[in-house]
Each structure stands twice: as structure tokens, then as C-alpha cells.
Amino acid sequence: MTVTSARFGYDDLRGLITRVVDVKHAPEDSTLDVLWTLYDRVLDLSPERLDSPDRDRFYLSKGHNPGSFYAVLAAKGYLPDAWLDEAFTAGSRLGGHPDRTLVPGAEISSGSLGHGLPLAVGTALGLRAQGLLKPRIYVLLGDAELDEGTNHEAMAYAGATGLDNITVVVVDNGSASHGWPGGIASRFTAQGWSASEVDGRDHDAIEAGLRGHHGTGPHAVVAFATSSI
Amino acid sequence: MTTSLPHIGHPMKVPDTTTMRDAFIDAAADLIDDDPRVAVVLADISNGHERFAQAAREHPDRVLNVGIREALMVSAAGGLALSGMRPIAHSYAPFLVERAYEQIKLDFEHQGVGGILVSVGASYDWSQGGYTHFSPGDVALFDTMPDWTVHVPGHPKEVGGPLRAAALTDDKVYMRLSTLSNAAPHQTTGRLSVIKSGEGPLVVAVGPTLDNVLLATAGISVTVAYANTVRPFDVEGLRALAHTGEVVLVEPYLEGTSSRVVAEALIDRPHRTLAIGVKRVDLHKYGTPTDHERWHGLDPATISERIASFAR
Structure with a gap:
């Protein structure tokens, strides 16, 4: 699909989000700065290269409250901003959870928690088997999503096999019911991952974390963020 | 997917003593040798088989054992398909299909990608193992989802042809292997x-x-x-x-x-x-x-x- 769209800047994002959802749906905002930093500074990707085998991939595993995701995709020209006004309606491509068959730029369909990282493990293996060593796969999870055991299957395997083309970013807004005593980063480092902890509002810190992989294993970034819309 | 039935050809020549599982492993290992798009994902089951071990030595990037993690096995197979590969995931039927049912539903079906799932164990093959290793409901579960092809071979010689044909497509294909077998093979045309x-x-x-x-x-x-x-x-x-x-x-x-x-x-x-x-x-x-x-x-x-x- 070819999509033409106006481009927007960071300061336009909150206006775009309010076109998707009522502002009282504040959880949108905890992922906003990470999403913006990914698409603005980190991902080797553009709307024209969505079919390129050599592109970076972004897997939004935590598909709930995708307003920020849709806003960033609209701002960066992946989809027309007019789609935001029609979200959730009968004919809309934008729903309560992103569907990759409907949304340009959505690499996976998500919504059920705990699928993005296991899918990313398979894609990382597939890229490696095809000799595509340049692309990275970035996966965004929520701290409460980490409750799902499938993440831990994937973390253990990716760490044990040194799957070095994956970067996970866990946006931690403190919503896991039982918390993560000892910290989320330690769950990854114990399994052979490198990990960084960053302020989830600080774009320079987020970028440094996202670029913090060493090439010897998978990398995790824990981005602390609270909702503040 | 079209509604036409697959034309898969004649039964393959394999030794009479071969089991369906052996026939599958031989055919899958041949596919790994022949087709760079094919990758096998395992969860320990069958990983020790010599043909897979040999294939893993020669093609370590395409014979992948994730350990006893069936949900990861199925999701990773979906992720392989997203990257353009043709995944074959294989384990005991209750773990491949029942335990990982949501992974089949979402990480193949909902992502809009295909793959090949091959089970052993059937309804009560390992009868001494008891109900935990029985999967009488597997085909019914595939009936809850659109457009799966389901093969139920009745003889080891009915395994290789459909597997090879499936590898050439991007279809969603389930093969249900069993230790129970008929005395003679029949053609695998997709028709009665x-x-x-x-x-x-x-x-x-x-x-x-x-x-x-x-x-x-x-x-x-x-x-x-x-x-x-x-x-x-x-x-x-x-x-x-x-x-x-x-x-x-x-x-x-x-x-x-x-x-x-x-x-x-x-x-x-x-x-x-x-x-x-x-x-x-x-x-x-x-x-x-x-x-x-x-x-x-x-x-x-x-x-x-x-x-x-x-x-x-």
C-alpha cells in the first residue's frame, strides 16, 4: 500500500493522540517518548522501505492503548493522520489493538500479551539464517506484560543462544500487580543479556540505551515512565 | 488460500520398517538440505534423532531446538515466517497443538503467515504414558480456525510427499503422525x-x-x-x-x-x-x-x- 501523509514533529504528538482517544486514557503516554525516539532516531526504517529485507523491525508487543503508536506512525508518514479521527469505527484500519494486515508500519498484530518477544526470537533467527546481519529487531513490552511466562521462555532462550540482533525495551510504569523485586533489568542480565536502565522521558538517555548493545548477546532497556498527559 | 485440493503425488519409497516419525524426519532433513527457506523448530522432542543432528551440524541456523518451550517454539515459527522463512515446528500433539493453541491462532493465523506443524502421539499412541500425552482433540482445534490443511497419514509412505508439497507453499499445514498404521500405503492426492x-x-x-x-x-x-x-x-x-x-x-x-x-x-x-x-x-x-x-x-x-x- 502507498500512503502519503503530512509529517509532524514531537510537539504535535499529543494533539494527534487526542484525535484517537480521549485524554483521560492516560496510559497512552508512558510509551510515547520511547516510540518517538525509536522512530525519530534509532530505527533504520522509513515508510518507503517497509518491504526491505534489510530494514530494522519494531514489534509492539504491548498492543494495548495504541494511540501513541498510531500518532507516531502518522507523524512519521506511515499512515495518513486523517485515519486517527476514524479510529475504532466499523471501517477503520486502526483498532484497539494494532493489526499488521491493516496498519502500514505495524510489523506484528498484537493485543494478547506475551507474543511479541517470542515472535521476535523467530524473526531474529530467520534474519540470521538468511544472512541478514544488519537489521535489529526492537520489541516494546510493558512491565506488567512481563508477567506472561512466554516472555521468560524467550528471554532464557535468546540469552542462552546469544541472539544478538534483538533489543527489548520494557516501559516500566509500575503496573505489574506483584512488582519485580530486585528490578526488571536483573531478570535479563541473569540470562545473559546486557541491560540499561533509563529515564523513559529523556530522549537522549533512551537513545543511548537503545544503542547500548555490545554485539555479543541480546540487549534490554528498562525505561521508567509514568503517565502524565 | 484456494479451495482446490492439493495434488501431492504417489507414495514415496521408504523402507517398510520406517515409522511415520522417521519418514518425517528424513523428509524434513532432506528439505533442509535442498531449500534454504526451510527451518525446523523443535522443543527437545526428536532433537536427538540422527538425521536432525546431522542436519543441525550442517545447517545450524535452520535446525533450531528451543528446549522444552512449546509456546516459544510455535511463536518463533511464526516469527520465522514473518522473516520470509518456511518453518516446520514439531512436537508431541498435546504440547504442539493444545498447549500452544493461542500461539497457533495468533502467531500464524492472525499475523497472516503460514507454517507447517507436525505432531506425533495422536490420540493414544503412547498409551502407557497416559492422558497427558493424548491429543484426540487436535483436529477439532484446527477446525476453529480458517484455511488449515490437515493431513492424517495412514502409513509412513504417506508422509514425505505431502510434507514436500507443503514446503513449496506458504499455506498453513498440520500433519498428524501416528505409530498406528495400515499395512499398505495409498496415494496422497487430497481426494477420497x-x-x-x-x-x-x-x-x-x-x-x-x-x-x-x-x-x-x-x-x-x-x-x-x-x-x-x-x-x-x-x-x-x-x-x-x-x-x-x-x-x-x-x-x-x-x-x-x-x-x-x-x-x-x-x-x-x-x-x-x-x-x-x-x-x-x-x-x-x-x-x-x-x-x-x-x-x-x-x-x-x-x-x-x-x-x-x-x-x-
Whole structure:
């Protein structure tokens, strides 16, 4: 699909989000700065290269409250901003959870928690088997999503096999019911991952974390963020 | 996916002593050698088999053992498909299909990608292992999702052809292997094969049930047709063969799994269906597969009695 769209800047994002959802749906905002930093500074990707085998991939595993995701995709020209006004309606491509068959730029369909990282493990293996060593796969999870055991299957395997083309970013807004005593980063480092902890509002810190992989294993970034819309 | 049935060709030449699992592993290892798109994902089961071990030495990026993590195995297979690969995931049926059902539904179906899932264990192959290793409901679970092709081979020589054909497509394909087997192989055309013709009901024998069905119907005039591809079901063949409107389905998995298909196929004519298959019961029993056949009524004597009662 070819999509033409106006481009927007960071300061336009909150206006775009309010076109998707009522502002009282504040959880949108905890992922906003990470999403913006990914698409603005980190991902080797553009709307024209969505079919390129050599592109970076972004897997939004935590598909709930995708307003920020849709806003960033609209701002960066992946989809027309007019789609935001029609979200959730009968004919809309934008729903309560992103569907990759409907949304340009959505690499996976998500919504059920705990699928993005296991899918990313398979894609990382597939890229490696095809000799595509340049692309990275970035996966965004929520701290409460980490409750799902499938993440831990994937973390253990990716760490044990040194799957070095994956970067996970866990946006931690403190919503896991039982918390993560000892910290989320330690769950990854114990399994052979490198990990960084960053302020989830600080774009320079987020970028440094996202670029913090060493090439010897998978990398995790824990981005602390609270909702503040 | 089109509604046309796959044309898969003749039974492959494999040694008579080979099991379906061995035939699968040989064919999959050959595919890994021949097709750079093919990757096998395992969860320890069959990882120790020599052909897979050899393939893993030669193609370490495409023979992938994730450990005892079936959910990851299926999701990773979906992720491989997203990258353009052709994944084959393989384990015991209850772990591949029942444990990882949501992964099949979301990480193939909902992502819009295909893959090949190959199970062993069937309904009670490892009878001494008990109910944890039984999967009578696997085919019914695939019926909850659109457009899966389901192969139920009845002989080791019916495994390699459909697997090779599936590897050439991007379809969603499930192969249900069993240690139960008929004495002789049949063609794998995707269509019903007429084994014998008679006056009475059409008896459709699926996969490894054929030999018991032939014993059960030895003295009576019925048509026996054999199916080793059940999804898509050969509706055209069924309509052509069900002259009397009486259909007996004999399936080696949950009883009545294909009753819906028969009802839809014969909607425009009066018909009756007798479904014979594995009962909806946890027997809490061990014994042999032959014991389980008898307990579920898939032995020749019970099949014979039920057909006689139905045809009366």
C-alpha cells in the first residue's frame, strides 16, 4: 500500500493522540517518548522501505492503548493522520489493538500479551539464517506484560543462544500487580543479556540505551515512565 | 488460500520398517538440505534423532531446538515466517497443538503467515504414558480456525510427499503422525480413494483406521473410501460417493470431528451420518493402543456392530 501523509514533529504528538482517544486514557503516554525516539532516531526504517529485507523491525508487543503508536506512525508518514479521527469505527484500519494486515508500519498484530518477544526470537533467527546481519529487531513490552511466562521462555532462550540482533525495551510504569523485586533489568542480565536502565522521558538517555548493545548477546532497556498527559 | 485440493503425488519409497516419525524426519532433513527457506523448530522432542543432528551440524541456523518451550517454539515459527522463512515446528500433539493453541491462532493465523506443524502421539499412541500425552482433540482445534490443511497419514509412505508439497507453499499445514498404521500405503492426492465399492452406506476411513474398517466391513456390501487429507475435505468426492445418503465417518481423533463437513456437503439431500471416533472421556487408563481402540470402539468388532445397527 502507498500512503502519503503530512509529517509532524514531537510537539504535535499529543494533539494527534487526542484525535484517537480521549485524554483521560492516560496510559497512552508512558510509551510515547520511547516510540518517538525509536522512530525519530534509532530505527533504520522509513515508510518507503517497509518491504526491505534489510530494514530494522519494531514489534509492539504491548498492543494495548495504541494511540501513541498510531500518532507516531502518522507523524512519521506511515499512515495518513486523517485515519486517527476514524479510529475504532466499523471501517477503520486502526483498532484497539494494532493489526499488521491493516496498519502500514505495524510489523506484528498484537493485543494478547506475551507474543511479541517470542515472535521476535523467530524473526531474529530467520534474519540470521538468511544472512541478514544488519537489521535489529526492537520489541516494546510493558512491565506488567512481563508477567506472561512466554516472555521468560524467550528471554532464557535468546540469552542462552546469544541472539544478538534483538533489543527489548520494557516501559516500566509500575503496573505489574506483584512488582519485580530486585528490578526488571536483573531478570535479563541473569540470562545473559546486557541491560540499561533509563529515564523513559529523556530522549537522549533512551537513545543511548537503545544503542547500548555490545554485539555479543541480546540487549534490554528498562525505561521508567509514568503517565502524565 | 484456494479451495482446490492439493495434488501431492504417489507414495514415496521408504523402507517398510520406517515409522511415520522417521519418514518425517528424513523428509524434513532432506528439505533442509535442498531449500534454504526451510527451518525446523523443535522443543527437545526428536532433537536427538540422527538425521536432525546431522542436519543441525550442517545447517545450524535452520535446525533450531528451543528446549522444552512449546509456546516459544510455535511463536518463533511464526516469527520465522514473518522473516520470509518456511518453518516446520514439531512436537508431541498435546504440547504442539493444545498447549500452544493461542500461539497457533495468533502467531500464524492472525499475523497472516503460514507454517507447517507436525505432531506425533495422536490420540493414544503412547498409551502407557497416559492422558497427558493424548491429543484426540487436535483436529477439532484446527477446525476453529480458517484455511488449515490437515493431513492424517495412514502409513509412513504417506508422509514425505505431502510434507514436500507443503514446503513449496506458504499455506498453513498440520500433519498428524501416528505409530498406528495400515499395512499398505495409498496415494496422497487430497481426494477420497475408493478402496471397495458396494450397495450400502459410504464408509469414510481416515488415516490409520482403514485396516480396522476393512476388517469390520469384510462381509458386508458397503463402499469404503479412504481419506488421508481431511482439511480441506474432498466434498466433491463425498457427494459423488454418498449414493444412499448414508455416511459412516471413522476418524482416529475426536468422534464427530468431521460431521459438520458431511452435513454441509450433503445439505441439499436427505442424509444420515454415523460418527465413529475417540470418545470424549478421560479413561484414566494405560495399556496398549489396541486396548484404547477397543475402549473407544475403534476396533473392528465394534465398528462392524455400529455400521450394522446404523444400516438396518
